[in-house]
Structure formats: C-alpha cells, structure tokens
Amino acid sequence: MKDDPIKQVETDVMHEQKHRDGIPQIAMGLFLMFIAVLMQQGRGSFLGIFIVFIPLVINILRKRFTYPRVGYAELHDKAAFRKQGLWLVAGLLLSGLAVMLAVQNHLLPPSVQVNLHLWALAFIAFIVLALLALNYMRERNSILLFYAGFILLFALAVWLFKLSNDVTHLILFCFGLLNFIYGSTALLVFIRKHPVLPDED
Amino acid sequence: MKTKAVTDSISLEEIDRVIHEPARLNIMLYLYVVEKADFVYLVHQTRLTRGNLSVHLQKLEQNGYVEILKEFVNRIPHTLVRLTRRGRIAFEQYKDNILSVLGKI
Numbered sequence: 001m002k003d004d005p006i007k008q009v010e011t012d013v014m015h016e017q018k019h020r021d022g023i024p025q026i027a028m029g030l031f032l033m034f035i036a037v038l039m040q041q042g043r044g045s046f047l048g049i050f051i052v053f054i055p056l057v058i059n060i061l062r063k064r065f066t067y068p069r070v071g072y073a074e075l076h077d078k079a080a081f082r083k084q085g086l087w088l089v090a091g092l093l094l095s096g097l098a099v100m101l102a103v104q105n106h107l108l109p110p111s112v113q114v115n116l117h118l119w120a121l122a123f124i125a126f127i128v129l130a131l132l133a134l135n136y137m138r139e140r141n142s143i144l145l146f147y148a149g150f151i152l153l154f155a156l157a158v159w160l161f162k163l164s165n166d167v168t169h170l171i172l173f174c175f176g177l178l179n180f181i182y183g184s185t186a187l188l189v190f191i192r193k194h195p196v197l198p199d200e201d
Numbered sequence: 202m203k204t205k206a207v208t209d210s211i212s213l214e215e216i217d218r219v220i221h222e223p224a225r226l227n228i229m230l231y232l233y234v235v236e237k238a239d240f241v242y243l244v245h246q247t248r249l250t251r252g253n254l255s256v257h258l259q260k261l262e263q264n265g266y267v268e269i270l271k272e273f274v275n276r277i278p279h280t281l282v283r284l285t286r287r288g289r290i291a292f293e294q295y296k297d298n299i300l301s302v303l304g305k306i
Contacts, residue, residue: 006234075235076236
C-alpha cells in the first residue's frame, strides 16, 4: 500500500489545527522581536523564561480567533504530553543558560569572564533546531524547514563573520517582524475565509 | 466468477453498516485521528448541517461508538465528542474488512 489515508488525514488535521491560522508565526514573531529588544538592552539573560509563554499566547489567540471558526480538536494525549515535555526541556535548558549568563555578567569579575554570547546563541540555535526537527518529523510542514534553514544560516553567519551584537539583534528583530507580518496576514485571510459559526442551540 | 469468489471468501455481512454510511464514516475518521473534538470542528470538517450531524452522532452514540460530553463555557453550551474504545476497535475492524473486500476485487 502506498500512503496510509488515515495517516494522511492525521497529518492534514494537525496542519489545519496548528498552522493554517498563522497564530504560531505571530507568537514566534512577537517572541523574537521581544528577545531582540531585551538582548539589545543587555537583558538577554531573561529570555529563557519567555519561551514558555509562547504556547500560552498561542492558546489565548486560538480561543479568540480559531476555535469559534473551525472548532477545536484535541490531539492524542501521548503527542500532547510529548510536546509539553519538549517545551519544558527547552525552557529548562534556556533558563540554565540564562542563569549562566546572569552569573557571568553580575558575579564574575571581567578578567574571568569568557565570551558566552556566541556560545549562548549557538546553544539557543541548537535547541530551536532540535524542536523544529522534531516538529517537522511529526507535522511535515515546510515552514518549519524554512525556520530551521534561517536559524542555521543565522547561527553560521554570527560565527563565521563575527557579527556585532547590534547587527545580530537587528537580524533577529527583522526576522521576528517578518514572522509577525506573515502570521498576521495569514490570520486575516483565515478570518475572512472562515466566518464565526453560530453558537450551539 | 470473480465477484462470486469475493462473496464466497469474505462475508459482506461483516461490514459494519453503522460505520459504512458515508457521513458516519467521515465522522468516525475525523474522530479516530484526534483525542476529542467539539461540535463546531465536526461541522466544519464533515460539511454536514448541524441537524444532520446531531442525528448521525446519536446513531453512533446508540451503538456505543462515540461518547458525547456536554458542558457550558461562559454559559454557552459546548459539545465535545470522542471515540470510545469500542468505536475505535470497530473502526479498525471496518477498515480491515473493507480493505480485504476491495483487495480481492
């Protein structure tokens, strides 16, 4: 048998529930712009905390815009649990990194400090790439590959060309802005295409 | 004759008629791939009218294939539907049977 049609429906449902409305792109865009501004202000060590708020923002926006239009479907427990686990691990790793940066910036004398900035970026890139790869394996959504490609190129550019902090943060901010614009456009199209269905009797 | 051979080897009686109806098959398929879904989701996916969907869900519920959970969210009724264990097994059985029949034609 070529393709399992049930598996295909499962993939379609996952795609429809997660990406069609553009809300993940909006949340990701807001997050990237936010951390770019924080890092520019020298408060990058706080960014680890904010990644855990992405699912929260997505959920709030979905309750407002998506579910009244196309309904709500809960994916199987196992998948949801695994996904929550991934976010938790990512949040913990980034929080660990935040603590390291905070310790270095505030407690260690400058003579002992090493350039953790590049390592921090590489570490973040690795975590985000791992999350994207795992999600792509499950969802087969090409936008995830686009994200992964950007992050890989971005991390390589920072390492190879020794981009200054200002340029790095500007690129991050612009990518966030692009995501936000793309997501907002997708959401507007989605809202126009799917009117709110009347409440149940 | 080929048709005769098919009916000889596989009893078409084994095809579950409750699931075999196209609208119900569609509902079962969408419920099979998720843990649970609300009424709006099923209306949207199956393109059935609310009345039609209700009738088919009742039929599936009577056969123990789905469980219908009613709740109120901000004083608005909200219906969640999930496939029961029996429904899941019946759907898998239906899939195997129908593939078996079609495979021998």
